[in-house]
Amino acid sequence: MCYTVARHTFNVEVPxxxxxxxxxxSYQPFAETEAKVPLFSLQIEVCRKLPLExxxxxxxxxxxxxxxxxxxxxxxxxxxxxxxHIDVPMSVLIVDPNFRNGKLFVxxxxxxxxxxxxxxxxxxxxxxxxxxxxxxxxxHASVIRYRGNGLVxxxxxxxxxxxxxxxxxxxxxxxxxxxxxxxVIRLEDDxxxxxxxxxxxxxxxxxxxxxxxxxxxxxxxxxxNRIVKLNRLEAYASLISSCSCMxxxxxxxxxxxxxxxxxxxxxxxxxxECLPDKQAALLALHTVETVEV
Amino acid sequence: xxxxKGFVLRKICGEWVIEGEGLEQIDFNKLVILNTSAAYLWEQxxxxxxSVEQLADLLIKRYGIARELAVRDAASLCEQWxxxxxxx
Numbered sequence: 232m233c234y235t236v237a238r239h240t241f242n243v244e245v246p247x248x249x250x251x252x253x254x255x256x257s258y259q260p261f262a263e264t265e266a267k268v269p270l271f272s273l274q275i276e277v278c279r280k281l282p283l284e285x286x287x288x289x290x291x292x293x294x295x296x297x298x299x300x301x302x303x304x305x306x307x308x309x310x311x312x313x314x315x316h317i318d319v320p321m322s323v324l325i326v327d328p329n330f331r332n333g334k335l336f337v338x339x340x341x342x343x344x345x346x347x348x349x350x351x352x353x354x355x356x357x358x359x360x361x362x363x364x365x366x367x368x369x370x371h372a373s374v375i376r377y378r379g380n381g382l383v384x385x386x387x388x389x390x391x392x393x394x395x396x397x398x399x400x401x402x403x404x405x406x407x408x409x410x411x412x413x414x415v416i417r418l419e420d421d422x423x424x425x426x427x428x429x430x431x432x433x434x435x436x437x438x439x440x441x442x443x444x445x446x447x448x449x450x451x452x453x454x455x456n457r458i459v460k461l462n463r464l465e466a467y468a469s470l471i472s473s474c475s476c477m478x479x480x481x482x483x484x485x486x487x488x489x490x491x492x493x494x495x496x497x498x499x500x501x502x503x504e505c506l507p508d509k510q511a512a513l514l515a516l517h518t519v520e521t522v523e524v
Numbered sequence: 525x526x527x528x529k530g531f532v533l534r535k536i537c538g539e540w541v542i543e544g545e546g547l548e549q550i551d552f553n554k555l556v557i558l559n560t561s562a563a564y565l566w567e568q569x570x571x572x573x574x575s576v577e578q579l580a581d582l583l584i585k586r587y588g589i590a591r592e593l594a595v596r597d598a599a600s601l602c603e604q605w606x607x608x609x610x611x612x
Contacts, residue, residue, distance in 0.1 A: 290547060360573050463537040470542075478545040484532070488543075492536055 233263035236504065237415035237426035237441070239347075243354065245351060246277060249337075254347055257429040259441040271361045273333045281323045281336050287309035296388045298504050309477075313352045314317040315345065322349030330360040334479045355413060355430055364486035366418040368494065374409040374425050375399050380445035381393055381409065381425040382519065383416070388407055390450050397510040408421040408436050413475075416444060416494055419480055423497045446499040446519045449473075453504035456511045458518050466500030499505045499523040525602060525611050526573050533558070533566050542566070542610060556608055561587065562601055576602055 232255070240263055241463045245251045250381070263317045287305025294317070301320050312320025313466030322337045335353045337346055359369040373396040382399075384392045392411075399406045409425065412432025412474050416425050427438035449461075449469045461469060471491045478484040498524055505511035531547020540563035546554025558566060564586060565579050578611060579598035589597075605611040 291550075464541070464557070465541055467536055472553070478543075479530070479547045479550065481532075481545075483541075484545050488534060488536065495537075522582070 233267060233269055234258050234261040235263045236261050236428050237367060238269040242272040244274045244360045246275060253343055254350060257437045260437050261429055271331050271357045275334060275335045275358060277339055281457055282519060284324060286323055300337050313349045328366050333357050340358060351430055360477060361415040363476055363483035366490050368416040368490055369413060370416060370474045370524060372414055373411045373454050374414045375406050376442050377406045377407050377487045381442040383425060383447045385449040390452060391448045394452060394507045395450055398509060402509045402512050403516055409438055411436050418490055418493055422496050441450050446523055448503050448515055450502045451472050456505045456514045456515055458501055461497060461500040461502055469500060470495055527570055527610060528612050529612060
């Protein structure tokens, strides 16, 4: 089955003995109806024992919130382990050296949420790797649509991106949520768009839509509300730190750095120190309204 | 001295910037801005052992400045690079 996210098409093969519909529910709005050549492909295989020896030597483990990712390398081939627990990977993704094909091995009789966790992480990874050189950024952010334009909220895990987005929805007219965790920014000709995706964290918001990106706001918790416009280099640092990328692969980091530099030249970038209150949303609204005309 | 593995020098928004991109520097989490002469020195000594004297020689050769000034500048640059963790 093929899906298209931010105009990039990929293929996913789920074996019939897994609950396909439940696993791929968030992907339904992105189902591709036309015959297209996929940019990458993910195959899922249920196995008794995860092929950890085949994955190679452990390079390191990345810890983020309740998500743990193991990175393995064997020759020029990378593999990734995924789990919501620090002990051991619950699924293993082995990727071709050119990143075009991935095979995800999952253990037998896994809980639906764990299976979905492995599949979503595999697809996000393959998406980021395969689009790094295609003017595309998979980012960690919440995005709202305000009067037809996109506003992106960045911040470390736990900063309150979703909370701030919700404050806009509750207090500002003509707003809606586009995505709450992993939207995609794409540069097309001289326009920058932000796209919804099948990956939206804890909020089920899977919109196959794109809107023009107007501003990017980095959030940080503070005892008061204050907003500043970032200069270009600050804006670059702000956005690049929220992009998914294997930055140790030079060709990919070159692509991502280049796209980030172009994107920040096309929209307003801000740093908002804020409380989780209505005034924070109104301050951001007022600033973006008056500065970005 | 030697530049640590995993750093990349890029020209971003018109500035010379060092980013930690290799797996060795994945948690570096900073951008370091270099002026043109520091970026020049960086490019000259990437992947090489170097000393303050060698950096001073490079400055003299390129900018024709007095040795005393070149040594002072090179020493101060090295001190900063070590402090930030770019050099070991």
